[in-house]
Amino acid sequence: MNIGEVSDKSGLPPKTIRYYEDIGLVKPLRGPNGYRSFRESDMHKLAFLGRSRALGFTIEDCRNLLALWDDQDRASADVRAIAREHLEQIESKIADLNSIRATLSHLVRECAGDHRPDCPILKKLGNFSK
Amino acid sequence: MNIGEVSDKSGLPPKTIRYYEDIGLVKPLRGPNGYRSFRESDMHKLAFLGRSRALGFTIEDCRNLLALWDDQDRASADVRAIAREHLEQIESKIADLNSIRATLSHLVRECAGDHRPDCPILKKLGNFSK
DNA sequence: CCTTGACCTTCCAGTAGGTGGAAGCCCTAA
């Protein structure tokens, strides 16, 4: 399989696939013309990477998950540890964003949003009237 | 005021303050020794930037907000437009993260997390059993 | 007067995870 076909099937842009090869996540073969030649197993890895990245795992997490995926003797606890850690980070980020959203939506509601210069948003950001 | 004092008062690291000067957000004076010399107004700008960044506004948003802040004839509608756009992005990000969190917490609950290799998390990421 | 240490300066490089574009092969079909 050439990179275009793999891109279509995996949903990853060719640039991203080349990048993943650069950083050692996949190791496709090469044809006599220098073209990358992807096996089924490469495809599966790339699809795995696409799904892991879509769940927000970092590249390093993906690398570890992929290694565990390849390891028939892995302990599921190792996988779960990575996922749980990630889940905690997601939850903490959601909390941060919720707090920002509360502040911001309050400010947007307060602001008249008309032609006049008086603006509670700027007041809040400047922390004194101006 | 030297950069250290401004850093203490604004809560921004010196590196960040220098960076903000590099990209033209603040323009402190210079003393005869080459040291940056910050006025009160620079301090206020930096504090403004700190709060805006803490609310997740991009640097470009901050630049625009700062310009509006400086403009006595601004229309509050312009400020609100920026804030509202940002709020929408925050909300969309929260929605994404909530969906990820749901998937992830489901998978973590499903996974036994013991010494055995069988793992629903990897199954899901690989999208076929292995 | 000299040293020490804290502070300041600039400049270069690196972070995450790609993306855009240029220059140049390769392959197929008309």
Added chain:
DNA sequence: TTAGGGCTTCCACCTACTGGAAGGTCAAGG
């Protein structure tokens, strides 16, 4: 044979900083 599309590599750029090296400056203590 020529046109097009796909493939290759390489280099630069993105956000918003951060780390570190090499070196100038300043105030205090001996």
